[in-house]
Amino acid sequence: MNPSEMDTKVVRGVTLRKDPARESCFKVVDTDAEMAAWADMSAQSLRERLHRHMNNEMTSLDIAAQCLADFPDAPWDLRMQLARQSWDESRHVTALHRRLRQIGGFKGEFPVANFEWTVTCFLDSLVGRLTLQNRTFEAGAMDLMASLPGKWREAGDDETADLLDSIAADEIQHVRFANQWIRKLTSEDKRLLFKVAHAVRFLAQVNAAFAPAPGETNVVGEAVDAGWVAPINVADRELAEFSEGEIAEILRQAGFTALASREETRA
Ligand SMILES: [Fe+2]
Numbered sequence: 001m002n003p004s005e006m007d008t009k010v011v012r013g014v015t016l017r018k019d020p021a022r023e024s025c026f027k028v029v030d031t032d033a034e035m036a037a038w039a040d041m042s043a044q045s046l047r048e049r050l051h052r053h054m055n056n057e058m059t060s061l062d063i064a065a066q067c068l069a070d071f072p073d074a075p076w077d078l079r080m081q082l083a084r085q086s087w088d089e090s091r092h093v094t095a096l097h098r099r100l101r102q103i104g105g106f107k108g109e110f111p112v113a114n115f116e117w118t119v120t121c122f123l124d125s126l127v128g129r130l131t132l133q134n135r136t137f138e139a140g141a142m143d144l145m146a147s148l149p150g151k152w153r154e155a156g157d158d159e160t161a162d163l164l165d166s167i168a169a170d171e172i173q174h175v176r177f178a179n180q181w182i183r184k185l186t187s188e189d190k191r192l193l194f195k196v197a198h199a200v201r202f203l204a205q206v207n208a209a210f211a212p213a214p215g216e217t218n219v220v221g222e223a224v225d226a227g228w229v230a231p232i233n234v235a236d237r238e239l240a241e242f243s244e245g246e247i248a249e250i251l252r253q254a255g256f257t258a259l260a261s262r263e264e265t266r267a
């Protein structure tokens with residue numbers, strides 16, 4: 001689909017795809033500053049974390065399903081992977097919604113943002129969307145998932161921790177099939193490398209526009225955390241078929257120079 005045919009919105013000077021449909025109980029916002037999120041593990045923070053994760057899984061479902069709709073001529077096996085991903089993401093949404101209700105939360109209790117959809121679905125190529133959603137956002141989530149269940153266990157909630165562990169196992173496959181298909185598609189048609197490069201550059205521009213000002217706070221007065229990035233989950237990235245050279249590059253960009261050179265030695 002051509003961006004000129006899409007419904008769009010402008011946030012902080014950047015044109016993005018307009019948000020996907022959400023039930024009227026949800027308040028949809030554009031930025032982290034408009035979210036109500038807490039750094040601690042208080043009861044309201046636990047509900048907000050599950051609520052936010054639930055909406056992120058809805059966004060993953062929206063993106064995979066929209067790729068099926070926007071790229072009907074994609075190879076059948078790739079479409080099957082996107083269909084399977086849609087099924088996985090729908091189960092993740094359902095399971096998180098169930099757990100949210102068990103701990104006293106409800107749909108629409110906190111604002112939600114659909115950042116990944118608005119960036120990814122603005123791209124006009126499937127290879128570009130796989131590059132951002134699966135290979136960048138979901139790979140980043142995979143890194144986060146290495147430490148997140150432990151945080152819930154420390155907070156005394158083993159049930160949510162177990163749920164997050166089971167979701168993380170599915171996410172590896174979403175990153176893996178994207179890596180496999182990006183490699184296959186770009187080796188068959190080198191011009192698609194421009195689409196990959198364009199996707200990466202576009203995300204860098206959006207991230208620069210969305211970077212919070214020093215001291216910026218959200219609607220409940222908590223600092224908007226831009227600096228913290230989860231440590232690279234090397235084991236899961238290997239399972240998701242990032243090459244050792246790619247893992248080394250990611251480690252280097254994240255400031256783990258010593259680890260990156262160790263990875264390069266192995267490569
Ligand atoms: Fe998911």
Ligand SMILES: [Fe+2]
Nearest residue numbers: 060138171174
């Ligand atoms: Fe996923």
